[in-house]
Each structure stands twice: as C-alpha cells, then as structure tokens.
Amino acid sequence: MAKVKNWHLKREMEYPYSEHRPKRQWAIVFDLNKCIACQTCTLACKTTWTSGKGQEYMLWNNVETKPYGSYPLAWDVRILEKLGHQEWHKNGEYNGKTIFEAAEPTEKVAHFAPQDEDWMYPNVGEDDCLGDVPHGDHINIPHDKWFFYLPRTCAHCTYPACLASCPRKAIYKRDEDGIVLIDQSRCKGYGECVRACPYKKSMYNPYTRVSEKCVGCYPAVEQGLQPMCVQNCIGKIRIMGFINPPWKAREDNPVDYLVHKKGLALPYYPQLGLEPNIYYIPPIHANRDYLHQMFGPNVDEAIENYKKIRQDPVAQGLFTLMGSSDRILYSFKVENEKATGFDEKGGEIVQVPVTEHMYVRAEFDEKIGAVRSNTP
Amino acid sequence: MVGLFTVAPLFAWGATLDSKWIKEDLSKPDLSAKYWSGIQEETVTLMAQPMVAPRPKETNTSSISVQSLHDGKWISFRLKWKDPEKNEAGRLGEFSDAVAMQFPIKSNENPPPIFMGAKDNPVHLFHWRAQYQRDQEKGKPEMRDLYPNMSVDMYPMDFKDTGHLKAMTDERKEVFSPGKIEGNPQSYRKFAVDEIFAEGFSTSSVSASHEAVGYGKWENGRWTVVISRPLNEGEGGSILQAGKNSFMGFAVWQGGKGEVGSRKSITMVWVPLSIAPAKGM
Numbered sequence: 001m002a003k004v005k006n007w008h009l010k011r012e013m014e015y016p017y018s019e020h021r022p023k024r025q026w027a028i029v030f031d032l033n034k035c036i037a038c039q040t041c042t043l044a045c046k047t048t049w050t051s052g053k054g055q056e057y058m059l060w061n062n063v064e065t066k067p068y069g070s071y072p073l074a075w076d077v078r079i080l081e082k083l084g085h086q087e088w089h090k091n092g093e094y095n096g097k098t099i100f101e102a103a104e105p106t107e108k109v110a111h112f113a114p115q116d117e118d119w120m121y122p123n124v125g126e127d128d129c130l131g132d133v134p135h136g137d138h139i140n141i142p143h144d145k146w147f148f149y150l151p152r153t154c155a156h157c158t159y160p161a162c163l164a165s166c167p168r169k170a171i172y173k174r175d176e177d178g179i180v181l182i183d184q185s186r187c188k189g190y191g192e193c194v195r196a197c198p199y200k201k202s203m204y205n206p207y208t209r210v211s212e213k214c215v216g217c218y219p220a221v222e223q224g225l226q227p228m229c230v231q232n233c234i235g236k237i238r239i240m241g242f243i244n245p246p247w248k249a250r251e252d253n254p255v256d257y258l259v260h261k262k263g264l265a266l267p268y269y270p271q272l273g274l275e276p277n278i279y280y281i282p283p284i285h286a287n288r289d290y291l292h293q294m295f296g297p298n299v300d301e302a303i304e305n306y307k308k309i310r311q312d313p314v315a316q317g318l319f320t321l322m323g324s325s326d327r328i329l330y331s332f333k334v335e336n337e338k339a340t341g342f343d344e345k346g347g348e349i350v351q352v353p354v355t356e357h358m359y360v361r362a363e364f365d366e367k368i369g370a371v372r373s374n375t376p
Numbered sequence: 377m378v379g380l381f382t383v384a385p386l387f388a389w390g391a392t393l394d395s396k397w398i399k400e401d402l403s404k405p406d407l408s409a410k411y412w413s414g415i416q417e418e419t420v421t422l423m424a425q426p427m428v429a430p431r432p433k434e435t436n437t438s439s440i441s442v443q444s445l446h447d448g449k450w451i452s453f454r455l456k457w458k459d460p461e462k463n464e465a466g467r468l469g470e471f472s473d474a475v476a477m478q479f480p481i482k483s484n485e486n487p488p489p490i491f492m493g494a495k496d497n498p499v500h501l502f503h504w505r506a507q508y509q510r511d512q513e514k515g516k517p518e519m520r521d522l523y524p525n526m527s528v529d530m531y532p533m534d535f536k537d538t539g540h541l542k543a544m545t546d547e548r549k550e551v552f553s554p555g556k557i558e559g560n561p562q563s564y565r566k567f568a569v570d571e572i573f574a575e576g577f578s579t580s581s582v583s584a585s586h587e588a589v590g591y592g593k594w595e596n597g598r599w600t601v602v603i604s605r606p607l608n609e610g611e612g613g614s615i616l617q618a619g620k621n622s623f624m625g626f627a628v629w630q631g632g633k634g635e636v637g638s639r640k641s642i643t644m645v646w647v648p649l650s651i652a653p654a655k656g657m
Contacts, residue, residue: 047532049552050552051531051532051533051552052531052533052551052552052553053518053519053531053552053553054519054553055552056519056526056528103429105429106429106430106431106432106433107429107430108429108430113469114468115468115469116467116468116469119468165430167428167430167577167578167637167638168578168580168637169578169579184554184555184557184558184560185555185558185559185560186560186581187555187560187562188562188637189562190636190637190638191468191469191471191636192430192637194468204468204469205553205555206466206467206468206519206522207518207519207553208553208554208555208556208560208562208563209465209555209562209563210554210555210560210562210563212554212555
C-alpha cells in the first residue's frame with residue numbers, strides 16, 4: 001500500500017498504487033436542484049453505448065430517487081455499513097476508514113458483491129419520499145417530506161477501486177483526461193471490479209463475459225465535446241470539464257469555479273476514499289443529516305452559497321452557460337451581463353446573456369384593436 | 377511472507393511425478409482409457425493462494441491427484457480433485473470450475489518462482505475450464521439460455537430488413553459487444569484449454585495457439601480432467617523431452633465457492649516431473 005493524498009478527505013490515505021494525477025481530469029458537475037429525473041441522459045447513454053446483448057439491464061448512466069432509489073439495489077447503504085463509523089473532524093479532515101483502509105487482509109477493498117437480482121430493478125423507489133403522507137396532509141415549507149433525484153455516471157475516480165482490485169491489471173486510467181477504462185481485450189470477467197467499485201459502476205456483461213463501464217464518452221471528449229449524457233440533458237443541469245486539484249485551481253475554469261472557488265459542488269460519499277470526479281450541487285430542501293452523510297461536512301456551506309447566487313453575476317453567468325453548448329468549455333468570463341465560454345485556445349464557443357431580457361407588451365394592441373392574450 | 381517459505385518444506389507437497397512412455401495416441405484426451413489403470417496416482421498438496429489479494433479466506437481444494445503418461449510426442453495428465461458441485465458459470469457472480477498446469481519455459485532444471493514466473497522468466501500455463509468445455513460441446517450460450525424468462529423489447533441492431541431499413545451486417549451487430557470486437561478469447565471461446573503465458577502475477581495473457589486438448593467430467597463430487605499437450609510446444613513455449621526432467625505447478629478453482637482469477641488453490645512449490653525415455657523412437 002502506498003500513501004496518497006486525497007484532498008476530499010484532507011489527509012493522506014492508503015492505496016495500492018502510488019499517487020499519479022493525470023495531465024487533465026474529466027469531471028462533471030450536476031445541479032441536483034434542477035434534475036427532474038426525465039432520464040434523457042440515461043437513454044442518451046443507453047442508445048450510444050449499451051444496446052447490445054448482455055447489456056439489457058446495463059445503465060452506465062442512471063438517475064435514482066434518493067433516499068429509496070438505488071441501482072443496484074441498496075448499493076449505498078450496503079457499502080456504507082462496511083466502513084464502520086464515519087466521522088469528520090471539525091477542520092474537515094475525515095477520521096474514519098476508507099474502503100481501502102477497511103479492507104480485510106484477503107481483499108483489496110471493503111466491498112459487497114451485488115447479485116444478479118440486485119441489478120434487475122433500475123427504477124426501484126422512484127418518486128418515493130421519506131416519511132408517511134397521512135390523509136389530509138398538506139405541504140409545509142420547509143418540506144418535512146423530501147426526496148431528490150441523483151443522476152450518476154462513473155466518477156472516473158482519482159483513486160479507482162475497480163483499477164485497484166483488478167488482478168489482471170486490465171483497467172487503466174488515461175493520462176490525457178483521467179478517464180478510467182476496462183481493456184476489453186484483456187478483461188477475463190472475474191468480476192473483481194464489479195465487487196470493488198463502491199458506486200457500482202462496473203457492470204458484468206454475461207454475453208461477452210467481460211465487465212464493462214462508462215467510458216466517459218472519450219471519443220467525444222477527444223474532439224472537445226462533452227459526453228452524451230451532458231449534451232442531451234434537457235434541464236441543463238450538467239457541465240463537463242476538467243477539474244484541477246485545489247492547489248492548481250483556476251478561477252476561470254468552470255468546474256474549478258463551481259467546486260473550488262465557490263464551494264457549490266461537492267463529491268458524493270467522499271469518505272469511501274476514491275476522490276470521485278463527479279460533483280453535486282446539493283438539493284437545498286432535502287434532509288440535512290442525509291446530505292451530510294452523502295456529501296460530507298461542507299454541505300451547509302454549499303447550500304448557503306447556492307442561495308446567494310442571485311447576488312453573484314459571475315456565478316449566475318456560469319449557470320446560464322451550463323448546457324448552452326455541446327463543446328467543452330475550458331474557461332469562461334462574465335462581463336457586461338454576458339457570459340462567454342471559450343475553447344482550449346481561448347476561442348469563443350458561446351455567449352449568453354446572464355439574465356434573459358424580459359419584454360412587457362401593453363395589454364391592448366392599438367394597431368389591430370384587440371386585447372393581447374397569452375393563449376397561443 | 378517469509379514465514380510461508382520457511383514453513384513450506386515441512387509439508388509433504390507430493391512425490392515426483394513419473395510420466396511413463398506408452399505406445400498409444402495421447403493427442404485425444406481420454407478419461408477412462410485402460411492405459412490409466414495401473415499408473416501411480418500422486419497426491420499433490422494445494423493451499424489457498426496466499427500471495428496477493430484478493431485471495432480465498434481458506435483452502436477449498438487441499439489436494440489434487442495426478443497421473444501422467446507420454447507417447448513420445450504428447451504428454452497427458454489425468455487430474456482428479458474433490459468439488460462438491462459442478463459449476464460452468466454464466467450469469468453474474470457464477471464462476472466456472474477450472475484447473476491449470478504450469479511449466480517453466482526457459483529452464484527445465486531451474487524454474488522461475490512458482491507464483492506464475494517472473495519478469496523475463498515466463499511460465500507456460502494450460503488452463504482448462506468447465507465453461508469452455510460446455511462452449512465447445514453445446515456452443516456459446518445466448519442470453520436466453522442464461523435467462524430463460526427474460527423479456528427484451530428489441531435489440532436495435534437486430535431488426536429485420538423492412539423496406540427502407542436495411543438489416544445490419546453481422547459485423548455492425550457486434551458493435552455493442554466490445555469484448556467480441558476486440559477478439560477477447562473470453563468472449564468467444566471454442567476450446568476447452570487455454571494456453572497462457574505469464575511473467576508473474578497480473579501478467580498472464582492468452583496465447584493465440586491452442587495445441588493442448590482437454591476433457592473433464594464431474595461425477596459424485598469429484599472432477600476428473602485429462603489435459604494432453606505436445607511435449608514440444610515450439611519456440612517460446614514449454615519444451616519437455618522424453619528421458620529428461622522438469623517441474624510442474626497446479627491450480628484449482630471451485631466456481632461454486634466463488635473462486636476465479638487470483639482466488640484459487642495452488643501448489644506452493646514446484647513438483648518434479650520425470651519423463652521416461654521413449655522406446656523405439
């Protein structure tokens with residue numbers, strides 16, 4: 001075991017390989033306040049990558065309703081219970097064990113092995129809220145009943161458990177973008193990665209008899225395009241880019257801005273120790289204890305910051321840039337109430353107004369002598 | 377780890393394996409041929425692979441019995457071990473029963489470390505899988521064989537030619553089966569025995585050649601498997617010679633106990649193999 005730096009945990013941790021950060025790291029930020037679980041991302045992914053035999057129930061991208069939704073079944077609680085007590089120190093340091101540190105001597109990581117049946121209910125718990133809704137109940141603000149949608153892809157982790165556990169070294173992390181891939185010619189389908197990934201994003205294909213996983217849409221990324229799940233998000237809740245570690249953060253990088261500069265987006269279940277590279281803007285109305293468990297100790301601050309976005313034209317500008325282009329935004333700028341996204345060489349990709357202009361027309365149209373109506 | 381090496385010689389790991397010459401054609405694996413009767417069965421001790429995680433918590437197969445014969449061109453091994461259930465793999469989490477034999481490549485006198493060889497000192501492995509044998513006998517299972525009650529709306533690549541929609545070519549259909557497209561032998565196996573080269577843990581790769589043949593049968597809680605290989609596997613492979621000695625290693629996987637990959641029972645020391653001179657050659 002090597003000692004590696006995990007900035008999510010604010011400490012060093014044990015990992016089977018030494019620290020090696022890629023030249024660039026693929027990352028997605030999701031605004032959970034906007035996700036409506038339309039599953040367009042899921043279908044965009046499915047039609048692109050997993051429409052074949054043996055992939056019938058394989059969803060590299062899925063959206064589950066929290067707290068009850070889970071694919072595979074109860075993946076989150078079943079891995080969390082393996083970790084034991086998970087405590088964060090006041091200074092933000094994680095005092096509990098990661099899955100690497102909690103591993104039994106005969107195993108690479110603490111894990112549970114999902115069974116066939118666990119993958120058969122991708123939409124379990126959909127729209128189920130926490131708590132009973134008795135007859136005559138009505139909405140109170142803040143909501144005492146809650147749920148939220150959690151879209152998930154592979155997190156192309158800095159310290160992938162799938163890669164750590166593969167006895168054949170058939171899994172590799174690309175230096176050019178940090179995307180984690182299973183070598184389809186080398187994998188022998190032992191299923192070690194399916195057991196080891198705590199997020200359960202390695203999946204077994206019983207037809208090809210090897211394991212498969214989200215490829216981060218690397219052919220698109222290589223051409224400067226965002227993945228299909230991001231491009232097709234109708235709610236414009238996602239943005240894909242390249243994240244830097246905090247000590248190399250760039251304020252004009254959209255992902256760095258949301259994660260490091262504003263502290264709006266957080267990794268999920270960072271205590272597992274993988275330094276996952278999908279980041280979530282937490283839902284402001286969900287149960288705070290639950291959010292602490294899922295997103296760690298910075299969740300209160302992230303929610304407070306999110307509530308203040310209206311007073312921050314730069315952050316507002318970036319939010320309007322999300323989903324405004326299929327291309328990867330390497331940097332952005334907000335000036336004169338306009339937000340602009342740029343490519344790697346600084347060329348302009350897209351420009352949007354920070355606030356859509358509102359035009360108010362007179363109620364009566366003098367020209368045709370008629371009352372205006374909003375009815376189309 | 378040091379403890380293991382110092383303790384190892386205290387066990388009776390198994391006597392020398394004698395491979396007698398016989399005037400038969402051993403290029404076809406025969407489980408119940410008469411020539412096996414009267415051939416000494418040597419018991420070789422196995423233990424749970426102790427070197428790298430993931431590994432078994434306990435030894436599931438504690439010994440394997442081995443008989444050997446050669447005909448001057450082919451050398452045949454009849455292997456028997458206890459396994460309470462037959463497993464041929466298929467669905468997620470189902471693993472195949474399997475056995476492997478290991479030979480040194482560079483030197484039959486000074487073999488590399490028993491644990492799958494070492495860098496620049498490779499080993500030659502012959503890996504028989506119940507799953508591969510089933511493929512060979514019955515064809516590779518379709519999804520419906522694995523999941524008889526499954527229901528699928530459609531596979532988009534499988535639609536028939538209906539006027540303006542052209543049916544997909546077989547090559548295009550494979551687009552969603554990356555393992556097959558990449559030529560992964562795991563994805564379309566037609567031989568019961570894989571020939572594999574390795575230079576230590578995590579380095580094994582399946583050879584394109586597959587001269588070795590094997591056949592196995594599970595009966596009454598016990599597997600009996602015959603694996604035959606040419607004595608001379610040619611350039612780069614293991615080369616055995618009649619009248620000379622070499623060494624062997626063994627590994628057994630019980631699929632029903634979740635054994636696959638590095639979760640296996642293995643020999644901890646090389647077992648000497650003595651190959652009798654061929655008569656009349």
